[in-house]
Amino acid sequence: MAAKSPATRAVPSPLEWEYAPAPEARDILALEDRYGLYIGGEQVAPRSRKWFPTISPATEEHLAEVALAGPRDVDLAVQAARGAFEGEWSALRPAERAKYLFRIARLIQERSRELAVAESLNGGKPIKESRDVDIPLAAAHFFYYAGWADKLEYAFPNRKPRPLGVAGQIIPWNFPLLMLSWKIAPALACGNTVVLKPAETTPLTALIFTDICRQAGLPAGVVNIITGDGSTGAHLVKHPDLDKVAFTGSTGVGKAIRRELAGTGVKLTLELGRKAANIIFDDCALDQAVEGVVHGIYFNQGHVCCAGSRLLVQESIYEPLVAKLKRRLRTIRVGDPLDKNTDLGAINSRMQLDRIRELVASGEGDGAEMYQPPCRLPERGYWFAPTVFTNVAQSSRIAQEEIFGPVLSVLTFRTPEEAVEKANNTPYGLSAGVWTEKGSRILWMAERLRAGVVWANTFNRFDPTSPFGGYKESGFGREGGLHGLEPYLRFDR
Amino acid sequence: MSRIAVRKTYKLYIGGKFPRSESGRTYEAEGQNVARASRKDARDAVQAARGAFPKWAGATPYNRGQVLYRLAEMMETRAADLSRSCSGRREVERAIDRVVWYAGWADKLPQVLGGSNPVAGPxxxxxxxxxxxxxxxLAPELPPLEGLVSRIAPVIVSGNTAVVVTSETRPLAALELAEAIATSDLPDGVVNLLTGYRSELGPILxxxxxxxxxxxxxxxxxxxxLEILAADNVKRVIRAGSEQSPWExxxxxxxxxxxxxxxx
Amino acid sequence: MAQAQLLPRDLELPLDLRLPRVGSVDAVALEARAGELAKRSIKKGSKLAALDLAIRMMDLTTLEGADTPGKVSALCAKAMHPDPADPTIPSVAAVCVYPNLVAVAKSRLAGSGVRVASVATAFPSGQSPIDVKLADVREAVALGADEIDMVIDRGAFLSGRYAKLIDEIVRVKEACGSAHLKVILETGELGTYDNVRRASLLAIAAGANFIKTSTGKVTPAATLPVTLCMLEVIRDVHDETGRMIGMKPAGGIRTAKQAIQYLCVLNETLGTAWMTPELFRFGASSLLNDVLMQIRKQRTGSYQSGDYFTID
Known part of the structure; x- marks a missing residue:
C-alpha cells in the first residue's frame, strides 16, 4: 500500500520565479508619419483630404496618420482596379499570374519579423501569436493560392471558370494581415483585381503590404488598398462597378451589405461570426482539453469570430474541469503585446473594450458567477483580464451574444443529445468544438453539429487548404481550400 | 345516356397531406379552381419541411437515391396523367429522366464536392x-412539369427539404406530381407544394x-x-441555370x- | 476524479479510489503545449536564478561500465564545487552512480550535503528476478545510498501485468528503508503518453517519492512533452491526495537552454512549490558545464570556451 506521504516534509523556500521582460525589438519597423491610399500602384493623398490617427491599443501611443478614403477615393480605386483587370492583368497567362503570388508569399516570409511587430503594435495581439500564427499563415495562404492560378479548370470538372472582375473586400481588425491574405490571395489567383479596405483600427500591415506589392512588381491597380472607417466601407460596397463583394465582420453589417446588393447580381461572400460551442465530455484528455478551452477563447484576446466562447461541460466532469481551468487562467500572462512571454495582449480598441465591459456587467447582473485571476493590468491602453463565468443560463446574454473578448461562459449538459441541442440552439453556425476520447462519439457529434468547422480534440486551427465559413447567420461562401476559389469565379458553363 | 365524369379537386400538398387552403381561397387556372395558398399555409409548409429535415438529411445517401428513383417510377406510371398537365409526353419523359439523373448523385456528391485537406500539421x-x-x-412558370422537377430534384437529393411555390398559370402539373410524390417513398414533408400567387407567397417565404x-x-x-427580405436571417439566395448539373x-x-x- | 473528491483527503483507501481517474493524453495537444512553453524567453536576472537552481537540482550522473573510483572521485569534486574559480556557484543535489561505486561517492561527499543516489533493480533493463533486484537495492542502501533510482519492469507493464509492477515497487520501497525512491519509467520504451500517464500513476500509487523518465540508455530519453505529461499526473495526484511527488527528467538534457525550458514547464504546471531540489531533479552528465558557461556569459557578457571549464 502507498507509503506515508512526504507531503508534510519541510520544503526549503522554493523559487518565486518571475520572467524578466523580453520585448521584441521595435526598430525593425520604420513607420512613416503619414500613409496615403494605395491606388493604381502608388501612394496617393486622399481626395477627401481627411486623415485619421492610428494608435497602439496597448499604450494609446500615436503611431501614424492614415488617409480616410471618401467616395471619390473609392471611385478612383475601383477605376484603377477595373483598368488593371481589363488591361495587363487579364492579358497575363495564369502561370505568370501565379508567379506574382509566389513572390508575395516569399516577400511576406522575408519581412515576417517587421510584419509581426507591426501587427502586434497596431492590433494589440501578443507577438508570439503574430509571429507564429498570423504572419506564417498569411504567407502560406498566398503560396497555396498561387499554385491554383493556372489549375482552375481542374478544380471544377466540366465547367469553364472565368474571373469575375473587380472585387471589393472589407476585412476585420482581429487578424489584419491574415484576413487580407484570405481575401486577396484567392481573388488574384482567380484572375480578379481588388480594392481592399482594412479595418479602421488596424491599417498598418495592409499598408506595409502595399510595399510588398511594389517589391513583387505587381502590375499597378491589381491591388488597391483604401484605408478609412465604416463610411469608406459603405461607399465601397455601394460602388456600381464591382463584380464581387467579400466581407468579414459583424452580422449586422453583413446583413446591411446583403440588402444593399439586392438585385444587383454582384456576387457576395459573407463571413460573419458568433457564439461557438466547445463541448467537453467526461472521458476527454482533460489537461489537453483545458489547453484547448484556453486556446479556444483566450487566443487573440478572444477577438476570434469562431472563438469557443460557450463552453458546454458534461456535469460529471464539471468540477475538476473548472478547477483546472481557473488554475490555468492564473498562469496566463497579460501585458505588453511585444513581450515574447505575453499570452494575452491588449483589447483592440476603446469601443471593443466598452462592449466587453458592458456584456460582462450584464453577466454579473444575470447572476452568473465571475472569476478573474489576479493580474495587474497596465494603466494606459485597453485591457481586460481573462474571465470565466460559471452558472450561466443558456438564455443569458453572455451565452447568446458575441462578446469578442477574453470572456468564457460555462454551461453544463448531461447527455450527447442535450449537448447537440444546446450547441445548435443559436442562429449562428460558424464553428464548434468536441472533446472526447471516443471516436464514434466524435463522428456522431460532428454529423449533428450545424457548423462550418468542427474541431475535435483541438480548437482554433487554421490552414490555407482547409475551407472555413459558416452555416445560417454566420454567413455564406467558404474561404480557404478548393472551396475558396468558387466565390471568385463565374462559370461559362 | 353518357356518364358524368368525377372531377378532381386540386388542393395543396403539405406534410404528405392534401389540405385546402386554410383561407378557403381559390383561383382559377387552366380551367380549374386551384387552392390559393395563404401566409398560414406557407407557415404550415415550412413547419412540415423543418420537421422532415433531420430524418431526410440523416437518411443514407443510398436510401435517398432509391427514394428519388422510386419517384421516377411513380411518375412513369402516371405518365399519361402527367402528359395532360404539361406540354405532353416528351416533357414528361425529360422530367422523369432528370429525376433518375439526380437520384444517381445522392451517393456520389461527397466524393466530388468534398475530400480530405492536406493541412500543414498533425x-x-x-x-x-x-x-x-x-x-x-419559386418554380418557373414554364415548362410546368420539367421546370418544376428540375428545381426540386437538386434541392432534395442532398437531404434538404423543400417548400415549392408552383407555376402560377400552369399549376396542374405540380398537383399531378404531388400524387406521384404521395405514392412514392418520399417521407412526408420533404416536398411541399403551394399553389397560389407568387407575388404573395414569395415575400412570405x-x-x-x-x-x-x-x-x-x-x-x-x-x-x-426578395433578396432584401432574405437578408434578415442571411438566407442563401440561389439563382441557377436550367441544365442538369451537380453544381445545381x-x-x-x-x-x-x-x-x-x-x-x- | 469526481467521486474521489467526496472522500476525506487523509483517508487510506484502495488504489483505484484514491487516485485520479487514469484518463488519457492527447499527444498532439500535449506536444503543442510543451512547444509553446519551450518558447518562453528567459532573460537577465530570471535566467541567472534559473541556472543557479538548475545546478542545485542536478543529479550529476555517471553510469558507465568503465566507471572507476578515480572517475567517481573526480565527479564528486565537481559536484561539490562545480566551478572552483567561483565560490558563489552552489553544489549539485546528488551524484548518481552504480551500486559498486556508492561507497566511493559516499566517502568523497561526506559532510558536503551532496547526496548519493544509486541506480538499482537490475538497471537499466530490470530484467532480473525480484529477489536479485531487492538484494541490489539493499546492498546499495547498506553502502550508503541516500536515494535509489529503480527501473520498472517494462515487460510486465507492456504485457498488462500491473499487479506485478506495483508489487515490485512496493517491495523495493520497503527495501529502501529511509532512502528516497525514484522510479524510472523508461518512457522511451512505453510507446504512448497514455502509457506514461498510467505507469506514472501506478508508480506513485506503489510509493514512489519521485518519478523519473529514463535510464539514459534508451532513445528517446527525457523530452519536454513526456515531462509535461508526468508533471500533469503529479498535479492530479496532489489535487486528489495532497501528496507532493517529485519529478526527474533524465537523459538528453545537455544545454542550459534545455534546462531552462524544463523549469518553465515545471513553473507553469506545478508552480513555485515544486521549484526546489526536493521535488525536481535533472539527471544529467554533461549539462553542468554548459550551465556554468552560460552563467559566466551572463555575468561577463562574453561568449565562453569549453577550455575554461573542467571536464571530469
Whole structure:
C-alpha cells in the first residue's frame, strides 16, 4: 500500500520565479508619419483630404496618420482596379499570374519579423501569436493560392471558370494581415483585381503590404488598398462597378451589405461570426482539453469570430474541469503585446473594450458567477483580464451574444443529445468544438453539429487548404481550400 | 345516356397531406379552381419541411437515391396523367429522366464536392457537403412539369427539404406530381407544394426566419425585394441555370470541415 | 476524479479510489503545449536564478561500465564545487552512480550535503528476478545510498501485468528503508503518453517519492512533452491526495537552454512549490558545464570556451 506521504516534509523556500521582460525589438519597423491610399500602384493623398490617427491599443501611443478614403477615393480605386483587370492583368497567362503570388508569399516570409511587430503594435495581439500564427499563415495562404492560378479548370470538372472582375473586400481588425491574405490571395489567383479596405483600427500591415506589392512588381491597380472607417466601407460596397463583394465582420453589417446588393447580381461572400460551442465530455484528455478551452477563447484576446466562447461541460466532469481551468487562467500572462512571454495582449480598441465591459456587467447582473485571476493590468491602453463565468443560463446574454473578448461562459449538459441541442440552439453556425476520447462519439457529434468547422480534440486551427465559413447567420461562401476559389469565379458553363 | 365524369379537386400538398387552403381561397387556372395558398399555409409548409429535415438529411445517401428513383417510377406510371398537365409526353419523359439523373448523385456528391485537406500539421482534416436545411423554391412558370422537377430534384437529393411555390398559370402539373410524390417513398414533408400567387407567397417565404435558402431561379427578372427580405436571417439566395448539373445541387449545400489531431 | 473528491483527503483507501481517474493524453495537444512553453524567453536576472537552481537540482550522473573510483572521485569534486574559480556557484543535489561505486561517492561527499543516489533493480533493463533486484537495492542502501533510482519492469507493464509492477515497487520501497525512491519509467520504451500517464500513476500509487523518465540508455530519453505529461499526473495526484511527488527528467538534457525550458514547464504546471531540489531533479552528465558557461556569459557578457571549464 502507498507509503506515508512526504507531503508534510519541510520544503526549503522554493523559487518565486518571475520572467524578466523580453520585448521584441521595435526598430525593425520604420513607420512613416503619414500613409496615403494605395491606388493604381502608388501612394496617393486622399481626395477627401481627411486623415485619421492610428494608435497602439496597448499604450494609446500615436503611431501614424492614415488617409480616410471618401467616395471619390473609392471611385478612383475601383477605376484603377477595373483598368488593371481589363488591361495587363487579364492579358497575363495564369502561370505568370501565379508567379506574382509566389513572390508575395516569399516577400511576406522575408519581412515576417517587421510584419509581426507591426501587427502586434497596431492590433494589440501578443507577438508570439503574430509571429507564429498570423504572419506564417498569411504567407502560406498566398503560396497555396498561387499554385491554383493556372489549375482552375481542374478544380471544377466540366465547367469553364472565368474571373469575375473587380472585387471589393472589407476585412476585420482581429487578424489584419491574415484576413487580407484570405481575401486577396484567392481573388488574384482567380484572375480578379481588388480594392481592399482594412479595418479602421488596424491599417498598418495592409499598408506595409502595399510595399510588398511594389517589391513583387505587381502590375499597378491589381491591388488597391483604401484605408478609412465604416463610411469608406459603405461607399465601397455601394460602388456600381464591382463584380464581387467579400466581407468579414459583424452580422449586422453583413446583413446591411446583403440588402444593399439586392438585385444587383454582384456576387457576395459573407463571413460573419458568433457564439461557438466547445463541448467537453467526461472521458476527454482533460489537461489537453483545458489547453484547448484556453486556446479556444483566450487566443487573440478572444477577438476570434469562431472563438469557443460557450463552453458546454458534461456535469460529471464539471468540477475538476473548472478547477483546472481557473488554475490555468492564473498562469496566463497579460501585458505588453511585444513581450515574447505575453499570452494575452491588449483589447483592440476603446469601443471593443466598452462592449466587453458592458456584456460582462450584464453577466454579473444575470447572476452568473465571475472569476478573474489576479493580474495587474497596465494603466494606459485597453485591457481586460481573462474571465470565466460559471452558472450561466443558456438564455443569458453572455451565452447568446458575441462578446469578442477574453470572456468564457460555462454551461453544463448531461447527455450527447442535450449537448447537440444546446450547441445548435443559436442562429449562428460558424464553428464548434468536441472533446472526447471516443471516436464514434466524435463522428456522431460532428454529423449533428450545424457548423462550418468542427474541431475535435483541438480548437482554433487554421490552414490555407482547409475551407472555413459558416452555416445560417454566420454567413455564406467558404474561404480557404478548393472551396475558396468558387466565390471568385463565374462559370461559362 | 353518357356518364358524368368525377372531377378532381386540386388542393395543396403539405406534410404528405392534401389540405385546402386554410383561407378557403381559390383561383382559377387552366380551367380549374386551384387552392390559393395563404401566409398560414406557407407557415404550415415550412413547419412540415423543418420537421422532415433531420430524418431526410440523416437518411443514407443510398436510401435517398432509391427514394428519388422510386419517384421516377411513380411518375412513369402516371405518365399519361402527367402528359395532360404539361406540354405532353416528351416533357414528361425529360422530367422523369432528370429525376433518375439526380437520384444517381445522392451517393456520389461527397466524393466530388468534398475530400480530405492536406493541412500543414498533425491533423486529419476533411470537408463534406451537407444540406443547408429548408429551401423555398419559386418554380418557373414554364415548362410546368420539367421546370418544376428540375428545381426540386437538386434541392432534395442532398437531404434538404423543400417548400415549392408552383407555376402560377400552369399549376396542374405540380398537383399531378404531388400524387406521384404521395405514392412514392418520399417521407412526408420533404416536398411541399403551394399553389397560389407568387407575388404573395414569395415575400412570405423570403422573410421566413426558419427558411435557410430561397431558390429564385424561377422567379424571373426582378428579385430585389426578395433578396432584401432574405437578408434578415442571411438566407442563401440561389439563382441557377436550367441544365442538369451537380453544381445545381451544390448551390444548396454547406461545407462542413472537421479537424482531428493525428497522434498516438 | 469526481467521486474521489467526496472522500476525506487523509483517508487510506484502495488504489483505484484514491487516485485520479487514469484518463488519457492527447499527444498532439500535449506536444503543442510543451512547444509553446519551450518558447518562453528567459532573460537577465530570471535566467541567472534559473541556472543557479538548475545546478542545485542536478543529479550529476555517471553510469558507465568503465566507471572507476578515480572517475567517481573526480565527479564528486565537481559536484561539490562545480566551478572552483567561483565560490558563489552552489553544489549539485546528488551524484548518481552504480551500486559498486556508492561507497566511493559516499566517502568523497561526506559532510558536503551532496547526496548519493544509486541506480538499482537490475538497471537499466530490470530484467532480473525480484529477489536479485531487492538484494541490489539493499546492498546499495547498506553502502550508503541516500536515494535509489529503480527501473520498472517494462515487460510486465507492456504485457498488462500491473499487479506485478506495483508489487515490485512496493517491495523495493520497503527495501529502501529511509532512502528516497525514484522510479524510472523508461518512457522511451512505453510507446504512448497514455502509457506514461498510467505507469506514472501506478508508480506513485506503489510509493514512489519521485518519478523519473529514463535510464539514459534508451532513445528517446527525457523530452519536454513526456515531462509535461508526468508533471500533469503529479498535479492530479496532489489535487486528489495532497501528496507532493517529485519529478526527474533524465537523459538528453545537455544545454542550459534545455534546462531552462524544463523549469518553465515545471513553473507553469506545478508552480513555485515544486521549484526546489526536493521535488525536481535533472539527471544529467554533461549539462553542468554548459550551465556554468552560460552563467559566466551572463555575468561577463562574453561568449565562453569549453577550455575554461573542467571536464571530469
Amino acid at each position: 491533423y486529419f482534416n476533411f470537408t463534406a457537403p451537407e444540406p443547408t436545411g429548408v429551401v423555398a423554391v 423570403a422573410a421566413h426566419m426558419d427558411v435557410n435558402a430561397i431558390d429564385v431561379t424561377g422567379a424571373g427578372g426582378e428579385t430585389t425585394e 445541387i451544390s448551390a444548396f449545400l454547406e461545407s462542413k470541415t472537421v479537424w482531428h489531431p493525428v497522434g498516438v
